[in-house]
Amino acid sequence: MRKLADIRTGNKQLIKDLNRSLVIETIRNKGPISRTDISHILNLGLSTVTYIVDDLLNNGLVIETGEADSSGGRRPVLFEFNHKFGYTIGIKIEVNHIIFALTDLNANIVVKHITSFPEGEKAPQVISLITEGIKDLMSLADISFEKLLGIGIAVSGHVNGKTGTVIRSSLLGWTNVDLSKEIEKHFNLPVYVDNDVNAYALAELAKGYGRTHDSFICLSIGEGIGTSIVNEGKLYYGHQGGAGEFGHTIIQVNGYLCHCGQRGCLEMYASNKFLRKEGKLLISQFPDSALRSSSFSFDEVYQAAALFRDPLALELLKRAGEYLGVGLINMINSLNPETIVLVGEGMIAQEFFLPYAIETANRNFFAKGGYETTFYVSELGNDAWLMGAALLAIKHLFEPPIYKDSKAKSISL
Template identity: 35%
Template sequence: MAPTRTGSKRLLHDLNQSIVFNLIMEHQAISRIKLARKSGLPASTITKIVGNLLAAGLVLEVSADESSGGRRPVLLSINASAGYVVGVRLREATITLTICDLQCNSTYTRECSYQPGTAPQQVITIMATAIRDLVAEAGLTMQQIFGVGIGLSGLIDSARGLCRVSTILGWQNVELGPALERQLKIPVRVDNDVNTLSIAEHLFGQGREADNFLLVTIGRGIGMGIVLGGAIYRGSFGGAGEFGHMTVDVRPDAPLCNCGKRGCLEALASDYGIVRTALGTDPGHAIEDAIVNLIARAHAGESEIVAIFRQAGITMGIAIANLINIFEPSHILIAGEGLRAGDLFLEPMRQTIPRHTFDARDDIELLICPTSDDLWARGAASLILHEIFQSPIYEDEEALALDDLVSQASKAQKHHKK
């Protein structure tokens, strides 16, 4: 855990401002009186903070509440269009970009492509150009963009914006965040794409009410986001959650994984593993077409293909049962492109989980979360939004303080009015 900030007037100001902003966000519409009651802050402090947020355009006064007598109170609501963030999902040949408002609603999306194997610096330049074009197409200026969040597969040092290794992209030690910041001149945050999706689910999705949950993604690979105590757990060096590379088959001739090892969960239960088992060869960039074709063959009644999906589902069920035994989360969210196989994969997975959990646990919710490239990009955008909403009690030189955002929003509004 990061060290806590030492006591100071600035810390108290930031903390109070964060409490007020988050209460308005949580309740969507709330009066000043209720803000004071729920926050425990004096009315004078509420008045000052709300005044700053209103002046910056981050908060709006909206329609009045029902009154029990006397003057009806004016309600406060987050101004979702006070500023925007850009989310980017980076894959081996495509870049999905989306602009999100302050409530993580996607307002404008586009996709661009590049040749697999393109040098990292060229990809970063392509990304910077695509972001500028996207912002212009949406009728916005870069001054209205609070930051850019990027999600990609691999081991990511989020504190440094460094891609330590991504087997899918073929990258090693690429300073993605700093390089893009130099081109765009706005904050850039980078994380493993499953972590970004987990943050979005925790802030805005099915994990909103859960402090402890796991998000398992199934597609070309298998990943996991870990939310403990309401925060993403990244491990000591950013590599936590590489669920797909746990060894589940120790035979010398176990299936080969993309990472170069044999017997990984990913080599048996991912789209890649299923296709390779069925076809006996690495599908390369044609994996999406190949898995769609196999699903069609299974639905057409080819028993051998059905059996491959079933075995993959059983293997995944055992792996998820082990997660339950280790973490005891309240929820497990299942997401990713692998869901398109439906009950060919999911039903054997569901049947297997209770057989391998300690004490046959049945009180843990298993939630299926359909995803799209747009949703992954929204997840990346939530990296910036998470910093807006997070408590300021921890030291983090890279984090955006809400106080800085108030200043940014004020400048952006003045610039937009010109």
């Protein structure tokens, strides 16, 4: 938890910085907006707002976008955030490749680039591929490094976002990798690292379900199961950034051994790992299955279910759905969320497992009181991982400068 001592002591400069940051944030979130409306929202004097907006305008951080209708008198000028003021890079590290995206300050992707590496590659090699990839991306986009304001990296596993350390990623086989420090050595820029589902949740917050709701749980189903808890517009991190490891809550005593060392984790019953493990166990009972020589990926199992109504594929997805439902009951009973936003590659097969999951989940503690958690399947698609990674950097650029340890490159005007 932040301590009082971490907060910068109050002085005139800090208050000026704070006001500026609040005005930028208001224009970003509410623009196009007039000076008068900013002044009402922030309860700041119109002359202070005018001074800050003029300053931001002169420096290109906001732009004029026309005039509002007037109920008489002069029509007020409207301002909008200039999302082309600078750029950020969002990066996602996968099991055998890295995806890079250059984005504007609204996290809109300008250009993408992919670099591959052999599965199981050590961290130093992957880090050097990341630094090379960043340079390649910038030359591909033909944009100078001066325009780059920050870098965000999304990676699966337990990440301490505050220090930018990958504490443990079983997907990559890494422990205690100081990823942000290593990348920052090469660029004079802040680098933020976070769990990939947290990054996705930021994208959902800025561009998806979060545009109309500020509290939800993001649940990702793919090779593993990850969750991110969004509460009142902010991510809930827990003590070391590890909140939301619902994939490793236990749903089966003495169940399948999980890569985390426990037995019976939800991840072993409702992710791609389950399809593989259970599929190989059941295949002898389904000698005619189209999945005989498959790797039991969500895509393959979905294709078999959709194209051939393959009994093994249907059975696997039904079982995964029922187990997922049990996991969802535990999540709902622990956190009482209004909505669970479902994301990830597993969603391709949603029609074959989600009905079972929801039916089971709806038998939770709160159901007796007539209360229902709703489920929403994300519509953002795969680019959301990259937009979310970029947002890791963007959100720090505009946060009020009240903490001493804030490393965001201040936008010096």
